[in-house]
Structure formats: C-alpha cells, structure tokens
Amino acid sequence: MLSAVLEQTLNGLMAGSVYVLVALGMVLIYGVMHVLNFAHGVLLMVGAYVCHFFFVRLTGSYPLSILLSAAVLALLGIALERAVFRPLQGNLRNQVIASLGLILVFENLVIALWGPNALQMKVAATAALVPLGEMRFSVQHLLVIAVTLAVVLVLFSFLKFSKFGTAIRATSQDRMAAMVVGIPVERVDWITFGLGTALAALGGALIGPLFIVFPQMGDAPMVKGLAGILLGGMGSVPGAVIGGFIIGIAESVSTVFLPTDYRDSVAFIVMVLILLVWPRGIFGVSVRGED
Amino acid sequence: MARFFGVFLLLVACGAAAQEKLAIGIVTSLSGPMAAPGKFQMNGFRLAEEEINSAGGFSVGGKKYLVELKVYDTRANPAEGASAMQRLATVDKVPVVLGELHSGVAAAEAPVAQDYSIPLVLTIPTGPNLTEQGNRFLFRVNANNDQLTQALAEFIAGQAWTPLAFIAWNNDAGRGGVNGMKKLLGEARIGYVGYFNVGEVDFSSHVSNIRAGNARAVMLLMDEEPGSLAIKQIRDAGLKTQLVGTLAMGSDRFLKRLDAQRLEGMVQYNAFPPNAKVPGIRVFSERYRKKYGEEAHGFAAQSYDGLKLTVAALQKAGKIDGRALRDALAAIEYDGVIGHIKFDAKGQAHPPVYVTQWCSDGKRRILYPETLKADCGAG
Amino acid sequence: MSAAVLEVSDLGASYGGRRILESVSLRVGASEIVTVIGHNGAGKSTLLKSVFNLIPWRSGAIRLQGRDILGLAPDRILAAGIAYVPQSRSVFPKLTVDENLRMGGYLLSDKALLAARIEKVRQLFPVLAERAHQLAGTLSGGEQRMLEIARALLMDPKLVMLDEPSIGLAPRMVEAVFQTVGMLRNQGKAVLMVEQNVRKALAASDRAYVMELGEIRLEDAAPALIGDPRVARLYMGRR
Numbered sequence: 001m002l003s004a005v006l007e008q009t010l011n012g013l014m015a016g017s018v019y020v021l022v023a024l025g026m027v028l029i030y031g032v033m034h035v036l037n038f039a040h041g042v043l044l045m046v047g048a049y050v051c052h053f054f055f056v057r058l059t060g061s062y063p064l065s066i067l068l069s070a071a072v073l074a075l076l077g078i079a080l081e082r083a084v085f086r087p088l089q090g091n092l093r094n095q096v097i098a099s100l101g102l103i104l105v106f107e108n109l110v111i112a113l114w115g116p117n118a119l120q121m122k123v124a125a126t127a128a129l130v131p132l133g134e135m136r137f138s139v140q141h142l143l144v145i146a147v148t149l150a151v152v153l154v155l156f157s158f159l160k161f162s163k164f165g166t167a168i169r170a171t172s173q174d175r176m177a178a179m180v181v182g183i184p185v186e187r188v189d190w191i192t193f194g195l196g197t198a199l200a201a202l203g204g205a206l207i208g209p210l211f212i213v214f215p216q217m218g219d220a221p222m223v224k225g226l227a228g229i230l231l232g233g234m235g236s237v238p239g240a241v242i243g244g245f246i247i248g249i250a251e252s253v254s255t256v257f258l259p260t261d262y263r264d265s266v267a268f269i270v271m272v273l274i275l276l277v278w279p280r281g282i283f284g285v286s287v288r289g290e291d
Numbered sequence: 292m293a294r295f296f297g298v299f300l301l302l303v304a305c306g307a308a309a310q311e312k313l314a315i316g317i318v319t320s321l322s323g324p325m326a327a328p329g330k331f332q333m334n335g336f337r338l339a340e341e342e343i344n345s346a347g348g349f350s351v352g353g354k355k356y357l358v359e360l361k362v363y364d365t366r367a368n369p370a371e372g373a374s375a376m377q378r379l380a381t382v383d384k385v386p387v388v389l390g391e392l393h394s395g396v397a398a399a400e401a402p403v404a405q406d407y408s409i410p411l412v413l414t415i416p417t418g419p420n421l422t423e424q425g426n427r428f429l430f431r432v433n434a435n436n437d438q439l440t441q442a443l444a445e446f447i448a449g450q451a452w453t454p455l456a457f458i459a460w461n462n463d464a465g466r467g468g469v470n471g472m473k474k475l476l477g478e479a480r481i482g483y484v485g486y487f488n489v490g491e492v493d494f495s496s497h498v499s500n501i502r503a504g505n506a507r508a509v510m511l512l513m514d515e516e517p518g519s520l521a522i523k524q525i526r527d528a529g530l531k532t533q534l535v536g537t538l539a540m541g542s543d544r545f546l547k548r549l550d551a552q553r554l555e556g557m558v559q560y561n562a563f564p565p566n567a568k569v570p571g572i573r574v575f576s577e578r579y580r581k582k583y584g585e586e587a588h589g590f591a592a593q594s595y596d597g598l599k600l601t602v603a604a605l606q607k608a609g610k611i612d613g614r615a616l617r618d619a620l621a622a623i624e625y626d627g628v629i630g631h632i633k634f635d636a637k638g639q640a641h642p643p644v645y646v647t648q649w650c651s652d653g654k655r656r657i658l659y660p661e662t663l664k665a666d667c668g669a670g
Numbered sequence: 671m672s673a674a675v676l677e678v679s680d681l682g683a684s685y686g687g688r689r690i691l692e693s694v695s696l697r698v699g700a701s702e703i704v705t706v707i708g709h710n711g712a713g714k715s716t717l718l719k720s721v722f723n724l725i726p727w728r729s730g731a732i733r734l735q736g737r738d739i740l741g742l743a744p745d746r747i748l749a750a751g752i753a754y755v756p757q758s759r760s761v762f763p764k765l766t767v768d769e770n771l772r773m774g775g776y777l778l779s780d781k782a783l784l785a786a787r788i789e790k791v792r793q794l795f796p797v798l799a800e801r802a803h804q805l806a807g808t809l810s811g812g813e814q815r816m817l818e819i820a821r822a823l824l825m826d827p828k829l830v831m832l833d834e835p836s837i838g839l840a841p842r843m844v845e846a847v848f849q850t851v852g853m854l855r856n857q858g859k860a861v862l863m864v865e866q867n868v869r870k871a872l873a874a875s876d877r878a879y880v881m882e883l884g885e886i887r888l889e890d891a892a893p894a895l896i897g898d899p900r901v902a903r904l905y906m907g908r909r
Contacts, residue, residue, distance in 0.1 A: 004503035011495040116324065118516055120548070129527055134502070136529035163776070170762045170773050177760035179724070181821060182745040182777040211492035211520055219490060255496040256503070260485040261461070263496070 001256070007135055008253045014141050015224075016248020017148035018044075021203035022218075022225030023232070023240035024155065025196030031172030031235050032185075032192045035085055035095045039102035040200050041222025046106055047073045047201025048208040048217060049114055052121050062123045066205040070198040077197025081190045107215050118214035126209060144206045151202065152241050159237065168192055172235065224248070224267055231271045233281030242282060246270065310348060312359040313611065315601070316379035316388035316409075318400060323366035325392045328590055332390055332415060334583055335594030336360060342599075349602050352609045358602065361385060367392070369399035376400045380407035386611050387412065389597050392590075394418030394463070404428045409613035410620055414597040415590050417538075418463065422639040428613075430620055430638040432597045432629075434562055439538065440468060442644035443560045444475035446659045447508075452533055454482025456506035458497045458521055460513050461486035468512040468537075482506040487517070494521045498528045508533035515539040519548040526553040538562060541647050541655060541670070543586040551653035561645040563589030563629050564657055564670045575628040589629070596627030645670070673735070675700050675829050675860040676721070676752070681730035683713075683720045690716045692884040693730070698829060703851060703861040705871045705892065707901070708881035714864040715757060717881070718831045721862075722747055722754040735828065749777050753822035757833040757864075761814045761821075763807025767798055770806050774821030784824070791820040794853065812843030819850055823857075830854055832863040836870065848874040872896050 026040050051069035059065055084102070088094045126140040159165040171178040171188045178185050203221060204213075211217070225240075228247045232239025247267045254266040278284055317336060320329030340358045343349060348357040361383050363375035372391065379385050380403065387410045391397045394416040401421065404411035405428045412430045413421065419437040422429060434442075447455065455476065459465030465486060473481050483504040485497035494517075501509050509532050511521050518540050525532065536559035539545065546554065565576045565587040575595065579587035600623060605611070608619040625632045630642040646659035647670035655670025657663055676698040683691035690713050698704045706714050719725050721732055723744050732740045739747055748754075762770050771791065775784040792799040795816050801809060806817060815835060822830055835851065836844040844867065851874050854861050865871035872878055872892045880888035880901060888900065895901045 001503075004499060007499040007502070008496055011493075011499055014495065015493055117327065129529070131529070134529070135499075136527060138527055163772070166765065166769055166773060167776060170765060170769075173762045173764050174760060176756060176758070177762060178773075179744050180722075180748075180754050180756060180760055181773050182748040182825065183773065184745055212516065214490075214492075216490045217492070252496045252499075255485070255500055260487070260497065264488070 004256050005253055008256055009249055010137070012249030012252030013145055013245065015252060016245040017144050018203045018207055018221045019225045019228050019248050020148055020152065020241050020244030021199050022221045023228045023244045024237065025199040026225060027229050027235060027237055027240040028168070028192050029196040032168060032188055033085060033089070034092065035099070038096065038099040038222065039106065040196070040225070041218030042103050042106040043073060043077070043197050043218070044200040044204040044221055045215060045218035046076070046110060046204070048204030048213045049110055050201065051205035051208055052119050052213050055121060055123070062125065066202065069205045070201045073201035074194035074198040078190050078194040081193035085193070086189065110215050116215065118212040121208045121213055123209040140210050144210065147202070147206060151199070227267055227271045231274050231281055233283035236281065236283035239281055239283035310355055310357050313356040314359045314361045314383055314385050316383060316385040317360050317362040318365050318372060318375050318388060318390045319362065320367055320392055321364040323368065325367045328392050328415070331588040331590035332392060332594045334579070335591035336389070336598050338579065338582060338591070339595045339598035343602055349606055351605050351611060365391065365396050367396060369396050372396035373399040373403055376403035380409055385409065386613050387601055387616055389601060390414060390594065391416055394421060397421055401426050401429045407613070410617045412597050412601055412620070414594040419467070422637045426638070428617055430634050432600070432632060432640050433593045434642055434644050435639065436464065436467060437471060438641065439560045439644055440471040441475065442659065443535070443646060444472055446646045447535070448476060452508035453480040454504065454506050455480055456482040456501045456504060456509040457484045458494060458509065458511050458513070459484070459486055461488050465512045472510065492517070492520055494524045498525050498530060501532060502528070502530055506532055508535055510535040511540070512537060515545055515548070519545065522549060522553055535559065538589065542588060546653050551649065551651060554649040555651045556649060558646055558648045558658060561589065561647045562642065563592045564645050564647055564655065566655070566669050567657060567663065568665060568669055569663070571626070571628050592628045596629055596632060600625040600627060600632060673700065674698065675735060676862060677733040678721065679731045681720060681728065681732065683716055683725045684727045685716065685725055690884055691720060694886055696879055696886060698860045698862050700860055701855050701858055702877065703855055703863065703875045705875040705878040706862070706864050706881055707868050707871065707878060712881040713884040714881055715833050718754060718833050718862070718864055721752065721831060745777060748825055751828040752831060753825060753827035754831045755818045755822050755833060755835065757837060759814055761806040761809070761817050763805065765806055766803050767806055767809070767817060768802045770817055770821055771798070771824060774824035777825060787824050787826065791823050795820045812839050812846060815839060815847060816850065827859065829860045829862060832861065834864055834866060836865065836867050844870065868901065869896070
C-alpha cells in the first residue's frame with residue numbers, strides 16, 4: 001500500500017508539473033491584467049505542435065525546439081495581448097468571451113494546418129528508462145519534473161530579485177500605484193503575457209514526447225491548472241505552484257483508494273474542501289478583478 | 292492519331308453507358324475523427340465494385356446492371372447520418388444502403404431505413420444494441436461486441452490469467468466490454484478496473500494500480516491511439532503483465548505505432564486475420580495488397596463481403612425493390628472472405644472470431660478458434 | 671515673483687463625457703507650498719490627475735519650468751520632475767518597504783544613484799529604515815503615507831503633488847504629515863497639495879486656491895485666507 005501511494009505520488013508530481021506550468025502563466029497574466037485567459041490550454045497545445053514542427057521538420061534537436069517553441073509562443077502571446085486583450089482592457093466579460101473564442105480559433109487553425117489526427121514525437125535521447133526500485137520511469141518523465149522545478153525556481157528568483165520582476169509584482173498589487181512610480185505598465189502587460197504563453201508552450205513541449213500531440217491536449221491541463229490556482233489562492237504565484245502539484249498528486253493517489261470514475265472529481269473535491277477551510281485559497285490573496 | 296484515340300475513348304464511354312447503372316447507397320466517414328477507418332471501409336467497397344463491374348456487372352430479373360456507389364460522408368455525426376439516409380432514400384432512390392462505422396450514427400440511420408423500407412447493411416459498427424431494436428431492415432455483416440467478447444472470454448477462461456485487470460474507455464464500448472467480461476468470467480477473476488475519458492493520454496496511475504494489484508493480465512478496451520500509448524506506458528514502467536487487446540490492435544498498422552518488442556505476447560480478438568492460410572482470405576489479401584500497397588484490413592474485408600453479398604441477394608430478389616431485397620438478405624447464405632455469413636432473425640451475422648497473438652518478430656499467430664490455430668506469420 | 675515651477679493655464683478636463691475642470695489656471699513657485707481647497711466634488715483631485723496625465727481628455731496648457739508637458743505619459747512626467755501621491759493608499763502591500771522604495775526609483779538606471787537616494791530618504795524618514803524588510807501592507811496608516819511620500823522623492827522631483835495627504839490618519843499622524851510637507855520645502859521641493867483639512871493645510875502653506883464646481887474662485891496668500899469669511903464657510907461645516 002505504501003509503495004503504491006509513493007508510486008502514485010510520483011505520477012502525480014509528473015501530471016502536476018504540467019498543471020503548474022499552465023497555472024503559473026494564467027496567474028501571472030491574471031495578476032497584472034485581471035484576465036482569466038481560458039485559451040491558455042490551447043496555447044499549451046499550440047506550443048506542443050510548434051515544438052513538434054521544429055523538432056521533426058527543421059532542427060532535430062529537442063532542447064533547441066523547446067526554446068524555439070517557447071519563443072514563438074511568447075511572440076504569439078504578445079500579439080494576442082496587443083490585438084485582443086489590450087483593446088478590451090477593463091471589460092472583464094468581453095475578455096472572457098474573447099479568450100473562449102480564441103479556443104475555437106486555435107483548435108481549428110491547428111486542425112487546418114496539421115490535420116485532426118494525433119502526431120507522435122519520438123525523442124530518442126529521453127526515451128531511455130531509469131529504474132527506481134521496482135518502478136521504471138523514462139528520462140522524459142523526470143525531465144518534466146526537473147524542468148518544471150527549475151522554471152519555478154528561476155521564475156521565483158526573477159520575480160523576487162530582479163527589478164522588472166519586482167515591477168511585475170508591484171503592477172499586479174496596485175496598477176495605479178505602479179503608474180505613479182513610473183513603471184511602464186503596458187510593457188509589464190505584454191511582457192507578462194508573453195512570459196505566460198511561453199510557460200504554456202514549455203508545458204506542451206515537455207509532455208509532447210511523453211504522450212502524443214493532439215488538438216485537445218491542453219483542455220485537461222487548463223481546467224486542472226485553474227483548479228490549482230483557485231486552491232492555491234487566486235492571484236498568488238506560490239499558490240499556483242502548490243495548488244497545481246496538490247491537484248496532480250490528489251487525483252493520482254486517489255486511484256489507490258477509489259474507483260477511477262472519481263479521479264476527475266477528486267481534484268475538484270479537494271479544491272472545494274480546501275476553499276472551505278481557507279476561503280481565499282492557501283495563499284489567500286484578496287479576490288481581485290471584481291470591482 | 293490523337294483523333295483516332297479520341298474516337299476510341301468515345302466508343303468505350305458509349306459502350307459503358309449502354310449498360311444501366313444501379314445506384315447503391317454508402318454511408319461512411321471520409322472526414323472527421325473516423326476518417327482513417329473510413330478509408331478501409333471504402334477500400335473494401337471499391338474493391339468489390341471494381342470486381343463486379345469488370346466481370347460485366349450482374350443481372351436482376353433478366354436485366355444487366357453495373358454497380359454505382361452513391362457515397363455520403365457522415366463524419367461520425369448522427370445528424371449527418373440520418374440526413375444522408377433520408378437523401379439516399381428520397382433523392383437518390385437507392386434500393387439499399389451499406390456501410391457506417393460509428394454505432395451512434397448507425398442508431399440514427401437505422402430508423403430511417405425502416406421508414407422507407409430499404410435495407411441498411413452495416414459492415415463495421417459493433418454496438419450490440421443496434422440489432423436488438425426489432426428493425427427488420429437492419430443487417431450486420433460483422434461480429435458485434437458481445438460476440439467478440441464472448442470469443443475472447445472463452446479463450447481467456449482456458450488461461451491462468453487472473454486477476455484480469457482493465458483499462459477501458461469511459462463510454463458504452465469500454466463499460467460494456469468490462470461488464471460483458473465480468474459476466475462471462477465471473478467477478479472473482481476480475482482485478483483492477485480503470486476507466487479513462489476521451490482525450491486522456493496519461494495512464495500512469497492505472498499502470499501503478501495494476502502493478503500494485505498484481506494483475507496477471509490487463510485488457511485494453513480502447514482504440515488504436517490510446518492503445519499504443521497505454522502499451523508503451525505499461526511496458527516502459529517495467530510491467531511484464533500479459534496484454535489483451537481489441538480488434539484495433541492486431542494489424543501491421545498498429546505495429547507501426549509501437550515495436551514488436553513491446554507488443555510481444557499480446558493477444559487480441561480479431562475479426563479477420565489477413566495472413567491466415569484460408570484460401571478466401573489469402574486471395575483477398577493478395578488482391579488488396581496489389582491495389583492499395585498495404586496489409587488487408589478487417590474493415591475492408593467486412594465491407595467487401597457486405598457489397599458482394601448484397602449484390603448476390605439482389606439477384607436472388609429478382610427485382611429492384613427494398614422489400615424484396617430485405618427478404619432475400621434474410622434468407623441468404625453466403626461464403627465470404629471473413630467466413631460463412633447467414634443473418635439470424637435479428638439481422639446479425641455470425642462470422643468466426645479469432646484470437647491472435649503477436650510474435651517476437653512482429654508477425655502474428657492464430658490461437659483461437661482451435662480449428663484454425665496457426666503459427667507466427669499466419670495471423 | 672520667482673520663476674514658476676508649475677504653470678497651469680486654461681486647463682479643462684472631462685471624464686466619461688462629464689466636464690469636471692473648467693478653464694483652471696494656477697502656478698506653483700520654487701520651494702513654494704500651494705494648497706487647493708474646496709468642497710467635495712469641486713474637481714481638486716481631478717486637477718492633480720490631469721497634471722499627471724491620468725485623465726483621458728484634457729485641454730489647455732501645463733508647463734513645468736516653462737516646458738510643455740501636457741502630452742507626456744505619466745512616467746515621462748515623473749522623469750521630467752513631477753511626483754504624484756494619490757489619495758487612495760498606493761504602497762505595494764506585498765512588497766517590502768525597501769522594495770517599495772526601489773520601485774520609486776524605477777526610472778533610474780544608475781544603481782549607485784538609486785542607492786544614494788534611498789539612503790537619503792531613510793535619513794529623512796528613519797522609521798522606514800527600521801522597517802526596511804517589513805511588508806508595506808503591515809505598516810500603520812501614517813507609516814504607509816510616509817512611505818508614499820518618501821517613495822515620491824526617489825526621482826528627485828521639483829514638484830510633489832499630494833492628494834489629501836492627511837485623510838484617514840490619526841491626529842498625531844496628521845501633524846507629522848504636515849511637518850513632512852514643510853520638510854519637503856526645506857529640501858527645495860515645491861508642493862502642490864489638495865486638502866480637506868483646510869485650517870491645518872492653510873497653516874502649512876504659502877499660498878492657496880479655492881475651487882468650486884471645477885473653477886478657481888479665489889487665490890491668495892495662505893495666512894490671509896485663514897481669516898477670510900468665504901473660506902471659513904468652507905470648513906466651518908466640517909471641523
């Protein structure tokens with residue numbers, strides 16, 4: 001039983017890593033722009049396709065393809081901020097509708113470009129298997145967890161210690177005050193948006209080789225990532241990390257004790273229970289964007 | 292020279308046009324999520340059409356006809372299916388419709404066939420309920436899920452593969468399959484059961500639970516795509532468990548997604564072993580490979596048989612009429628590529644069901660039925 | 671009359687289609703403390719926001735030491751020499767006091783200069799040095815106001831605009847805030863302030879304007895206005 005729980009925890013850590021990457025991007029964007037970008041899951045999916053394109057068609061180098069995919073998606077995110085979200089600034093309802101519309105646009109665009117069938121992305125270097133007691137994990141599994149942890153670390157240091165990172169935090173705490181001290185808030189907006197979409201692309205590029213690349217691959221990570229955000233505390237960056245991992249581990253470990261039919265509900269039951277104890281989530285930030 | 296050639300073409304065209312064509316309705320998936328299996332279905336129909344027409348067509352009531360297929364793309368969408376049936380019955384006025392892949396779409400098409408009294412001959416959908424609705428105009432050439440499960444259960448009952456675990460689609464096919472096996476084998480022999488939703492690709496928690504439950508075998512009730520992912524994840528996690536698969540996992544196409552090493556030893560039920568040393572199968576497989584350059588697929592064989600036996604029934608009926616054709620279909624006995632086909636009172640045929648197993652070299656052997664048992668390369 | 675630091679002429683402003691400022695003209699001289707008083711809704715806060723380009727529609731002219739700044743973005747206005755402390759609390763509550771100060775110098779690329787200026791405001795506001803690593807949101811209301819003013823000094827502005835600096839503070843802190851305003855003048859800054867606490871504000875100021883319904887009604891030296899019966903009416907009802 002203990003080893004089963006341990007094994008499921010590792011599985012959950014892996015699944016949770018992807019939720020964390022999605023949640024981090026969403027929560028950063030929400031912080032500075034007060035937009036819940038529901039299209040974040042499809043951006044993960046587009047990131048996976050772009051990474052597949054660079055890897056299979058152009059470069060043949062997986063690390064390079066990951067970086068290129070993150071860069072391309074950052075540019076896409078910046079374009080979206082400019083063209084869609086900035087003109088709708090201050091109108092939460094229209095921003096939500098726009099982000100839902102983007103889901104349809106990108107899913108159909110990807111189907112038009114790559115077809116409806118799933119793509120495979122075989123990365124020989126990370127397909128090797130690492131024994132861990134009785135269990136075995138592919139290098140890719142461990143890579144997903146390691147890269148996510150590294151990204152979390154780098155992102156935290158950036159937000160905590162760099163001038164621009166501090167400005168991002170400042171802007172999400174008080175936009176008016178940020179303008180008053182001379183922070184270029186519009187630049188903060190588009191850089192944060194680009195950063196957020198790059199994180200989503202990273203998630204897609206990392207799970208692509210593990211499974212398959214297909215048009216709906218971002219749906220579950222988006223929903224679970226959002227649950228992680230709510231659980232961790234809306235608007236809180238550490239909350240998004242803790243929340244994403246909790247959701248991943250909870251749904252994985254639950255299958256040891258409960259029929260798998262409940263797997264998806266477990267994530268949300270855990271979320272509701274935690275919100276009952278801490279109504280503002282674990283890292284309770286006051287709920288914003290409702291004024 | 293050019294003029295002479297043109298005249299020649301004209302003559303050929305006139306010659307062909309001189310013979311009347313009989314339109315036969317086809318419903319299939321040319322696009323959408325089932326486009327890939329839809330291609331196999333059309334390959335089977337086209338092969339049969341070509342064969343019938345190149346032999347000069349067929350005669351009904353003393354009149355010669357060539358086959359002309361009226362194809363509609365139903366895109367795995369029930370509404371599209373029902374409207375295609377409507378069009379075929381009222382605009383194209385065909386005497387019979389064949390095909391379909393998706394059980395849900397077939398369920399929407401069948402009542403329309405009944406309303407207009409034209410037979411609908413299914414060649415791929417496996418939902419058992421389709422032939423339980425008392426629809427006298429519905430016929431199914433292929434074995435349904437109950438028949439497939441029955442055969443597999445009979446085979447597994449003779450093996451020491453318990454507890455038997457499952458990873459299954461969280462839908463009718465998956466849940467139906469698990470419940471069917473439970474009924475046939477008894478709850479006691481069933482181990483961990485894990486369901487997953489369409490779009491899920493991470494099976495790691497199922498794999499861990501199968502390991503923890505010490506299952507001797509795991510049955511994968513799913514399609515090609517998730518099937519290949521599940522097998523990869525099971526083998527990569529170091530599980531040596533016996534694998535049991537479905538129809539979709541016993542073809543060369545499937546082998547392309549994985550590799551022989553991961554597949555070795557896996558068994559699956561199969562409606563059509565393309566390499567079996569059965570004369571009918573061998574002839575069909577060779578002709579199929581010649582025309583399409585790949586291994587013959589069961590869906591193609593079933594559809595090929597469907598069209599051939601429908602034409603045979605038309606000849607027996609003696610006139611171009613849906614009701615007369617229905618009666619002829621109900622009575623017909625036909626030896627096809629997939630085996631002996633005779634519809635029961637519900638319109639369900641009972642072709643043989645095979646269990647095949649992957650060998651280490653990426654070939655397959657036949658394990659069941661006992662009478663057709665054959666070694667690697669024959670499955 | 672010394673050269674004006676700020677010269678506003680004929681300034682009009684609208685917000686949401688509603689005219690809020692009507693042809694306002696005022697000036698602030700070097701090292702001068704100027705207060706704008708008036709009823710709620712007279713347009714005092716809008717006046718400061720208009721100067722800092724936070725109101726979308728404006729007309730007229732705004733000059734900083736003779737240079738037209740009407741069209742500049744807020745961060746450029748700040749760089750040009752006007753700092754603005756809004757009425758609502760504007761510290762970053764989840765940043766430390768130090769981080770808040772560093773953000774005040776966001777536009778400075780010279781790290782050594784920033785460090786020197788932070789050191790200087792720490793000397794002016796010793797409490798901020800003590801609380802350097804505390805989150806700004808945990809400071810008392812008065813300390814937060816001090817932090818806001820201190821943060822506004824990081825760009826070494828020529829003019830500091832304060833919107834209701836004493837509002838919501840305990841009486842002891844109100845005194846401290848007006849002392850700070852005086853200290854700003856000693857540091858060579860000009861101050862343009864909007865206040866409801868008319869008596870104390872006038873006592874701390876050199877000159878004052880009285881606003882009503884978006885227009886300047888009166889301008890005089892602050893001590894003169896304290897005794898003016900028209901001004902008395904403004905604050906008699908309040909305090």
